[in-house]
Amino acid sequence: MNAPTSLPVSMPIPGHVDPVPVPRPVTPREDGRTDLIGLPRPQIAALFQEAGLDAKAAKLRAKQVFHWLYHRGVTTFEAMTDIAKTMRPWLAERFVIGRPQVVEAQVSTDGTRKWLLRTADGHDFEMVFIPDADRGTLCVSSQVGCTLNCRFCHTGTMKLVRNLTPGEIVGQVMLARDALGEWPKGSMAGLDLTDEVEEDADEGSYTADGRLLTNIVMMGMGEPLYNFDNVRDALKLVMDGDGLALSKRRITLSTAGVVPMMARAGEEIGVNLAVSLHAVTKDVRDEIVPINRKFGLEELLQACADYPGASNARRITFEYVMLKDRNDSDDDARELVRLLKQYKLPAKVNLIPFNPWPGAPYECSTPERVKRFAEIVFEAGISAPVRTPRGRDIDAACGQLKTAAERRSRAELDRLAAEKQAALG
Numbered sequence: 001m002n003a004p005t006s007l008p009v010s011m012p013i014p015g016h017v018d019p020v021p022v023p024r025p026v027t028p029r030e031d032g033r034t035d036l037i038g039l040p041r042p043q044i045a046a047l048f049q050e051a052g053l054d055a056k057a058a059k060l061r062a063k064q065v066f067h068w069l070y071h072r073g074v075t076t077f078e079a080m081t082d083i084a085k086t087m088r089p090w091l092a093e094r095f096v097i098g099r100p101q102v103v104e105a106q107v108s109t110d111g112t113r114k115w116l117l118r119t120a121d122g123h124d125f126e127m128v129f130i131p132d133a134d135r136g137t138l139c140v141s142s143q144v145g146c147t148l149n150c151r152f153c154h155t156g157t158m159k160l161v162r163n164l165t166p167g168e169i170v171g172q173v174m175l176a177r178d179a180l181g182e183w184p185k186g187s188m189a190g191l192d193l194t195d196e197v198e199e200d201a202d203e204g205s206y207t208a209d210g211r212l213l214t215n216i217v218m219m220g221m222g223e224p225l226y227n228f229d230n231v232r233d234a235l236k237l238v239m240d241g242d243g244l245a246l247s248k249r250r251i252t253l254s255t256a257g258v259v260p261m262m263a264r265a266g267e268e269i270g271v272n273l274a275v276s277l278h279a280v281t282k283d284v285r286d287e288i289v290p291i292n293r294k295f296g297l298e299e300l301l302q303a304c305a306d307y308p309g310a311s312n313a314r315r316i317t318f319e320y321v322m323l324k325d326r327n328d329s330d331d332d333a334r335e336l337v338r339l340l341k342q343y344k345l346p347a348k349v350n351l352i353p354f355n356p357w358p359g360a361p362y363e364c365s366t367p368e369r370v371k372r373f374a375e376i377v378f379e380a381g382i383s384a385p386v387r388t389p390r391g392r393d394i395d396a397a398c399g400q401l402k403t404a405a406e407r408r409s410r411a412e413l414d415r416l417a418a419e420k421q422a423a424l425g
């Protein structure tokens, strides 16, 4: 799906030293139509006006269309039954309602679902849904590939292709609702769509409400704070009370530690914060999470302490992947506690057993080591649950499905080449 070409799509490429902003335009749609998914309501109204409607009609149509798109989840203009029949083809000639294309969908024996998705210009990325007893969490990607090269992460071995657009980010949430059958059904009678449009809709009041998809984590492929504007714009649509209406308390943004953007994330998006910490000494973190060479541990923890809205009721999650003999000693656990206390952080630590992929440079810590590490943190009064690995039978760790699909397609190409060779011979 494509954002209008007027949207600024630029990104910093950090390397390990200095980020450099490099523009990466999205390929425009060949049919010249504009995808409405990812656009805020005033921009939809402006496009309708540009296309010939008068200001009042454009505003009303934008409100109706926005509701159909984000609250009802329709994927055709024909389904927008309160819009005049003659108007629907007019819209369809000029606009589209995009979803990322599903290349592959898998369901694990533990209920985890994973999708390999494709953008309209042919780039693959991933999305994972993890159901638990009391919640269902969608892990959303922000970039195709990643620049940060975290050594334990499979996505970090892939080159960054481009930032995902707001439409491609919010489109993942919409696609998950499609797949889980979670759009509201029934008639629109009684809904007042004729009054003045609220430009700043309230924060969502969405509750679990018996639905499967209750939470979102920006923790899929990519570093969300290196695609700040698009992630912010997409999450605003997810939180919009007239649309997907998911509360900011149910959304978590995970960063590897892009310190200069953290305060803005708190102020402009206001969702929960998670930090990929993974190590407590400079040497080890420099190796595991190389952005540490640019923004060190002290700066990162200070930015966490300053994060707007963090409190004991809204703690910051510190992700810690357990790597055998690398970051899993008793001393590491004690240093972690010391640092969290020194910066007075309202913290929760997620201990993640490492899920190795072929050629990975690390092994997972032993279960006894993970248990001991968790005990030390927990005994210091900090919650430290050990995350159960999910969806291992479907390569659910970040980046693995994309690689598996590429491996398969390479194998297919080899087979075709061999068949061709045999036919020629």
Ligand code: SF4
Residues within 6 Å of the ligand: 146, 147, 148, 149, 150, 153, 154, 155, 156, 157, 220, 221, 222, 223, 256, 276, 398
């Ligand atoms: S952990 Fe996140 S930031 Fe680090 S390489 Fe993987 S996708 Fe990028």
